[in-house]
Amino acid sequence: MIDFLQNGLDAIIFGVLGLMSLILVWLGIERHLFYRRVDLAQYTEPESLNIALTHNLTTLSSIGANAPYVGLLGTVLGILLTFHQLGTSGQIAANQIMLGLALALKATALGLVVAIPAILIYNGFLRRIDVLTARWTRMQRERTGQ
Template identity: 70%
Template sequence: MDFLKNNLDMLIFGILGLMSFLMLWVTIERWLYFRRVDLKKFSHPDELNIGLTHNLTLLYSVGANAPYIGLLGTVLGILITFHDLGQGGTADVNTIMLGLALALKATATGLFVAIPAILFYNGLLRKADVLTAIWRKEHGHEAL
């Protein structure tokens, strides 16, 4: 329990930090790719779809799972708070509130990572749809 108590913040925020880095990297990479993509080099709609949606699953996964990582940190933080209270034998309201407040910062951070990830994902997916529509128009394909 001491290992968890001493390293919980580093573990949770480290994972969320890595997820944030991946989110920004994928967003910037896709945005730059969409700016310079040559739609003429694609001869089949499936090739186009694969090219345009590359790495978007990773971005969606960050958005979908960051709240759970934050929630895990919160649950473990509350567990540590209650464990410490049980070991101490006293139920000081200030100690409980401080422990709970510190535990909730993990959930807030998870949401702080997830919300932009989902916004970026939706924006990039919309751009992929627009580029696909342009490609279909140029190649005389009907919309699906």
């Protein structure tokens, strides 16, 4: 198990974060294009409008909330592996410890690189939903003459 983690930890963590990034970009583009072309007149009920506007936002929010934890998991496992290697080698050198810790921290950094844009995109879409919903409400009032 230790050998598997030593050889594949970076690939696993970076693979998961890469997949999260790909989903983030894909859903971000899809939502952006949807918001640009949405026809508010086709919605007659606020619930159906809300369902259409918030589609896939939970996934974006989940990526933003969980990417740092995936990175942190990689860091913690990297630190555990570093200490295991130091314990089994019988040599404790400061440069080995620092190098192992530095390499382990790259997973947390990558997790943050994924999470920060995800949260920014998610919050931007929430604002866009507020604007579209307000426009729809105004349009409904004009239709009914209120």
